[in-house]
Amino acid sequence: MRAVVVDAFGGPEQVRVAEAEVPEPAAGQVRVRVRAAGVNPVDGAVRAGVFGGAGQRIGLGWDVAGEIDAAGPGAQEWTPGRRVVGLHYGKVKPLGTHAEYVVLDASAVAPAPESVDAAVAAALPLSGLTAARALDLLGLAPGDSVLITGAAGSVGGLAVQLAVRAGLTVTALAGEGDEELVRSLGATAFVPRGSAPAGVVDGVLDAAVLGAAALAFVRDGGAYVGLIPGAEPARERGVRVVVQEVAADGAELGRLAALVDSGALTLRVAETFGLADAAKAHAALAAPGTRGRVVLTVS
Template sequence: MRAIGFTEFGGPEVLKELDLDEPHAATGQVRIRVHAAAVSPSDTLSRSGAARAIILQMNPNYAHPQPPYVVGWDVGGIVDEIGPDTETALRLGDKVVALADPTAMKGGYVEYLVTPADSAALAPSNSDHVSAATLPMNALTARLALDKLALPAGATLAVTGAAGTLGGYVIELAKLEGLRVIADASEADEALVKELGADVVVPRGADVAARIREVMPEGVDALVDGSCQDGAVINAVRDGGAIVSVRAFVGSDERGIVWHPIFVSDYLTDQAKLDRLCRQVESGDITLRVAGTYPAEQATQAHDRLEAGGVRGRLVLTF
């Protein structure tokens, strides 16, 4: 089986084509013939080795697997095998999106992905494999963030990294729930962030908390820190408010502020939530954004481009 992976940590140049044993679905699993795999910042962190420290912070008993390593959270493809005695509504030939679990370093940059049946859902009918592959990880992370915060309609939510894929999904889902959204953006991205639904856009940067306070002098009810500014955003939040962080960061509990470090693995097999997101794409409530595509053998170039910054939407590898 063709895969893209690496045997040692490092820069994009460590990525190479691998020939791995073809996997097969066991009970409770499906196999997907992968046509597209999204490239995310999480992939570059894993490839560089930086993700290991984050995972160990969340799970001190984590045992790092042996090489070769394959990363990638999101895939789009076709169900081509269903494990024996597997109870699932999915059928052979279904066009699906799915989550891999690259915490085991056996992720989605593969020709065939075996995954729990509940980690896959019917792809949006109005998407192709490439666009569909941009949905699962970031949209489920956005869903998890809002579920953790459980804000009532009318509350005010701030979003950093709003022009990114995670930030965009947070904005769109928050607006569906009746929240007021204050988001950050560069001048070049301001129109995009407004189009996604933000009520107020403030300049991005190290002083984003002060910019948000100019709009909300009493502070926002909660903040999703998509740009990973960590403790620098705390002053944007009111006393007793909450902050969602996406890389295991937990800051000070000053002024009664609650931190929610989240990890998408919590929703790894929540098929109902993934399916709902796919249906929201069909209804036009969620926007899929593809920044560019690369043949799988050009994964090095894709990682180079992502790490150069400024990518809006997801880069996707095609198999």
């Protein structure tokens, strides 16, 4: 089968398609015939060597949308042909989801949303699970206020929608040209990048990784959630500082997929590329102003 890998660290030019053996599912695992897979910032970080792994071939890709191809012992409830989405967690791994087939733990997959095609569904797993977990960690109650930085991005945009659904009053911080977009997602207030909100908020979900600058907008005793371990600001004024670490959670992913089908959650795809053009997809990922997920499609 074909799989997207890097053998040396660097820019998009290091991304290539290689031949690999079709993986076999073990007990409690399923094999997915990949139809589409998101290209995420973490893939760019892996490619650049942020997580190590020098001297070995590294497979790329975390998100997947496709169909069950085979199931190992203990996972036979996932019948072949069933459409699914899933998350293949792992920063340095020999094979990722940017391939024709991938093996996942059965607990990491969920029925795919029925209202969208595979390319759109592939934008859900990593961004959706990240946004949902970050909001849970904030621990805010209905009626509380939240500032979401990077609100026009893939994670931030889903976080806006989930926060509104949770009854929070959402202020969205994004680029000057993104006001119409973030308000369409449900944000009550808009703050252009580089500006400050009118007052303090109960919590900040810092999808733009602003760090201390975002923490300054939180009231004393409020909450701050970051997305990148090690990039969080120092604690001050009694503000609770938490960094989320995404996990493969099929049950939560199923809940998010159901929200897509109900119309409560909108997924956005910026551009699609075939598997052979994975290097071009990485170049598009790095382009400024990308709104929505870059997706690889696999025929």
